[in-house]
Amino acid sequence: MKPLNRFNRRGVLAVAGSVFMAGALMLGSANAHAAWPERPITLIVPWGAGGGTDQVARALAASMEANLGQPVNVVNRTGGSGVIGHAALAAAAPDGYTIGTINVDLSQLVCKGVTDLTYEKFTQIALLNSAPAGLIVNAESPFNSASELLDAIKAEPANTFKASGTGAGGIWHLAFAGWLYKEGVDPNKVPWVPSQGEAPSLKDAAAGAVDVVTPPLSSGLQLIQAGKLKALATMGESRFSQLPEVPTLEEATGTDWQVSTWRMIGAPAGLSDEMRDNLVAAVKAAFDSESFTAFMQERGFSKNWKGPEEARAFHQGEDENICVVMKAAGMVN
Amino acid sequence: MIENLQAALELVFTVDVLTAIFFSCLFGLFTGAMPGVSATVAVALLVPVTFFMSPVAALASIATAVAIAIFAGDLPGGLLRIPGTPASAAYADEAYAMTRKGEGERALTISLVCSVIGGLVGVLALSLSAPMLADFALEFRYHEYFWLAAIGLTTAGFVCGDNPVKGLVSVCIGLMLSTVGFDMISGVPRFTFGYFPLLEGIHFIPVMIGVFAVAEVIRNLVQPTSTYLVEVPEKRTGFRDVAGTVYRYKGKAATGSVLGVIIGALPGAGSDMASWVSYAIGKRFSKTPEKFGTGHPEGIVAATSSNNAATCSTWIPSLVFGIPGDSVTAIVIGVLFLKGLQPGPTVFLEDAPLVYSIFVAFLVANLLLIPVGLVAIKAARQILRIPTRTLMPLILVFCIVGSFAINNSMMGVSIILVSGVAAFFMQENGFPVAPAILGMVMGRLLEENFIQAMIVADGDWLAFFERPIAATLGAITIAFWLSPLAVALIARARARRVARANGGAT
Amino acid sequence: MRVNDAVSGVLIMLLSAVLFANTFTFPAVPGVQYGAAVFPRAVLAVMFGAGAWLTVKGLMTVKAAGWIQIDAWARRPGSWIMFALIVAGMLFYILAADAIGFVPVSGIIIFVLLLAARGRTHLLSSAILALSFPLLLYYVFVNALRVPLPAGWLGGVL
Structure with a gap:
């Protein structure tokens, strides 16, 4: 029984001490401010x-x-x-x-x-x-430009290609489906593979599981630089500063299409x-x-x-x- | 690799990360040593605090707390015969028997040395194999991930508890919890029953705090066990003696560590299983198996090196595939997500210094274990005098604060109440709860990869076996599923043969 | 307290059946081939099967083991009072913390549970722990970690 009491008393002292310290600190920080912001x-x-x-x-x-x-x-x-x-x-x-x-x-x-x-x-x-949407493919993809990809989508039967980038109805899905629509292609011709977000879809593109993904080039930068992915275009008004050789979608296909x-x-x-x-x-x-x-x-x-x-x-x-x-x-x- | 290691060293050796490591070390030591507060509970309680740390500090804290808590679990195991953490259960009897012979300190010091050996082997395995495996895993697609998650859930369901069917029920409960809220695929709400806050889904960290910590608080307060410290005069233990013992059983330490690494690296199996298997194998291949259970250090050497090795290697599947090895790494994956990091092979390319800083943190923790452990062994009797029942109400309030801090709403507190009570009754009835947590963490992964695989293959089931790796993983999974059936059939055939033999005799 | 597996099995079957019925309320989304209900239904089917298995196995042991096994702890009324206090404490927090504040509510929870767990001999130390621990947590979480714990009655003081 004895050691127990000793522990308790010591513990209580320690706790009481820290509470006292806490109070002192709080008082110390409560200086008055006249102008905005006078509170958090x-x-x-x-x-x-x-x-x-x-x-x-x-x-x-x-x-x-x-x-x-x-x-x-x-x-x-x-x-x-x-x-x-x-x-x-x-x-x-x-x-x-x-x-x-x-x-x-x-x-x-x-x-x-x-x-x-x-x-x-x-x-x-x-x-x-x-951050504008991008157009990113696997490094070993046969496509080297946005127009090559678009031509292939137009030429091949539906369901040949799969795209990903975010959940169904998310902003990057919008970017891709809207682009196809604007080019006169039925968006449903390329089924959308929903994913948890940008990072998982980029991983899937690097593994070759999907044909094209649409997160911003900034999100895919490391995988692009590591040689696992290839950037075809950015859907912004100007090029991405860290990948200046990648054209905007308008430069690549002549279609003005921007989603950010x-x-x-x-x-x-x-x-x-x-x-x-x-x-x-x-x-x-x-x-x-x-x-x-x-x-x-x-x-x-x-x-x-x-x-x-x-x-x-x-x-x-x-x-x-x-x-x-x-x-x-x-x-x- | 070298530049990553260098970057990692710079990340870890900063004031705030080292402070975090130091406090996590004390925290892990204290929580691991308290009976009823397992390493998992320790990590669950640590998570709300890690929200506010940098990613490196958060992961380093968790790595340290786990590595230390797994050793600290040996202290009450040896002195009270109540393992502080399930991974110590395999050899608690053995260590307790040594304590009764007045060799408690010797048992714990041997255990400490072997823990450090196992831990270092584990760190080495983790840091060498994970990046290589990640390179390989870059090729993995939906089908491979589906099978990996399936293997993880199958092992989790089968190895916890003695009734695989109950484990399966537990896995299913976890999987169903993961489906609550907006569905990622079609964006429709599921199982919200019209209740608005459920749309975002059930956050797994409050469930975890409830299932592990609150249920444990209930159990300790409702079914108090009286504990007695054995007051046997301690024989003096020299370092030479301990070193000699460990050297004599160096083979056991080596096989224990290697087994620990392998078992830990399996998705769904962790340090608990590693220590049981290593103890059993150590006994099977011992020259003196009859001494096991009588206070013989050989089994302790094998099992304790194994559980510390597994503590490190369970991070392999977690980091490389995003598939947790045990309930601790399930929390780690949750923390990675919270920090905006996606566990998986790409994390090794995108955040390599961070991954390497985890390896460094583990190394630091294992080295720190030596001085901290020696002090802890001396102080263990004092720590263990703190009665559990004094601690439990404080832990309960801490659980409430932690679950509230997840997104500053009472929702978290309601979740720990419901999940804590449910877990208490589930365990009372022999349903293991860890598989439910793993099911909850892997549920979305399993579902998404399944649906994604179906969409990509235009609904072709054969695609699950098309690529060689997917086919192999699939075959392993199906073999796992069929194994209880095979065991049952063999048992029945044997029983029939015995019956026939008996029938022939009469 | 251990009920016969047949009881758990029936409960599991009921739960999975109810949830399975609920999947039919998921709205169908045009163009989505593998919808929201596919995965839950597969899991629920497995769960129902496991429940059925437990029921059958449990019924075979009813004669030997009975419907319910009550352990020593569950026979003591004190255990159930303790259980009720823990649940009531958390309910009290959920319902009252926003109005009354974190510090008083958690102080009361700690004090009551400590008294119930350790008896009246430790009255003083229980009271001191119940006063100091919530204040310490409040300070750490509110000031250092910026978690807006409800201040309640002590809003002006803390």
Whole structure:
């Protein structure tokens, strides 16, 4: 019995000591700030911890925190394919203390009629990055250009080729099906093999399990450089800086076809102009910081800044464009 | 390889990663030594904390905690005859018998030395074979992955527990849990029963915390076991004596390590199975099998080197194919996904330094085990005086916090409640729960690769046997499926023959 | 507490049958050849078969082993009170933590469970653990790891 008591007393002392320390630390950090931000900022991420958007948000939050002297808490509100988190952002008080990430997925959900969260429900702060779809094949594929691939798809019977890149109805499926549609080919001629995401589909292309995949060239960069995959084109407006020899789809086939994924930071609608400018300045400073730039480069994410007005116009355009593509690809009625 | 190793060293030898390794080491030691808190529970409790670490620190923490906890499980096994972790169960009786002879410290020190040997062999096997295997696995397509997942689930179902049918039920429950939520293939919601939060699916980490930790809290509080520390005066143990004993049984340590590596590398089998098999084989090929069970170090040498070797090699199928070897690596795969990393052959090309930093972390952990283990053996009697029942309510609250932290919702807490109670009653009725976890982790992989394989082959079933590797893996899987049937048939034939022989006699 | 395998087997068959029926509510998606129901139905068929096997095997042992085996722990009412307290504690957390806060709720859970597990002789140490451990966890998770544990009543203090 004796040793037991001794343990307990010592344990209790240790615990009490750490609690005291904790209290002292908390008091120490509670300095008064007169100007914005005078309390912690919440950054809502509609996706799970550790995903691409979450990583970008956390890196941005860390840089913002260092500049603002107040915590920027990343809160993951997952569910309903992102509806729940985006809805939580739109419904938050427009007081400058709740911001969140907005993704291309939201425009797709709006088009499907799952939610009414259009660009008007938010105050856009800034676009952080966008990545255009690619056209990638196995390194030993007989095709060396987008037009060769297209000709083969047109010439061969249906089901000869299989494509992959994301789940059914995902953004990269849209990019591929919409392209075929625009070229006058029935999208169902090339069955879509749904996959968990970009990385698994790139792996499958490297193993030769599918004929073509459509994630961004930036995602496939390592496998392309390792000689396992071959990039045919990028579906962006300009070439990808790290693979300058790969043409855009328009250069390769003459068809103007662009599809991108994007991430922006937004706040609820009805934010005062003063507060918006505060947030834009804080996000811009973090965006330009060395640590955020290094992080984005390390993870292979591109960085493209669009300010608040530009971002709003872009969001509005995406709400419309994505829907046109989805209708063209027969994914929505 | 050299440049990757160099990059890995730079990644590991930073202040925050080393701090994480140090604390995980203490954490693994404490949790592994507590009866009722297995290495799996330790890792499940560690996961919520790893959310907030860099990928290298997170994986290094897990690797360290597991390597240390597997050894620490020997401490209560030897001193209380209650293995701290199932991998120590095979030789707990043996070590306890030595303790009763006043050789507790000797048993544990031998166990420590052999754990380190096994661990180092395991690290070597992992770091040499995984990259080679990954190169090979780059050629794997949907059909091969389907068969690999099937083999993993089959072994998991058959080796846990004594009734394969119950293991099969458990696997099926896990597979069904993985289907809840949006279906990836056609995007329709499944088994949500109109409940909105279920659309995202059931997160497997709360289920894991529930099944392993909460169920264990319930069991320990509801069925308390009284434990007695044997107070036999300890004989002094010199290092020379321990080294001599290990040297005498060096063959056992070698075969134990190699067996551990091989068993660990099988999808679905891990360190628990490795230690049982090595103990049994050690006994079978011993010159003095009659001494086994009487406090003889030979069996300890074989089994303890084996379970530590397996701890490392279970990471081979996990990293190379994304197919977990046991419940710990099932968690590891979950953590990799959370960190945005896709386990599979491409991770060796895209994030090679990270993979190598796991190898380095394992090496560091195994070397760290020597001083930490020696201190732990001296302190073991003190640690074991902390009553389990004082700890359990604290662990319960920790489980609640951990499950809440997954996505900051009460959903996680509800999941641990339901899964904890369910797991408690399942185990009471002889249904092993680890296969359910593996089923849950591999469910999507199995389903997706099956559907993808069907789409790619335009619905041709024969495609599952078209490529040579797929055909081989398929044949192995089907042989596994048929093996219980074959065993039953042989047993029946033998019984009939015996009956006939008896009938002939009368 | 171990029920006869026939009982578990019937439960398993029932569960798989109900879930199998549920797969027919999955909407059919045009153009999808291998739909959402294919895999669950295959798994449920196997599960039903395993349940049937357990039922048959279990019925063969009913005479020898009976319908239920109650172990020593399950005969003690104290065990079931403990079980009820653990479940009630977690339910209490789910229902009350958002309103009352993490620290008080988990403090109460720890205190009650410690008392139930160790008896009144350890009243003081139980109270100290119940006060300090939640505060420590709250500090670590909220301040260091940024997990928004509900502050509740102590929102202004902590």
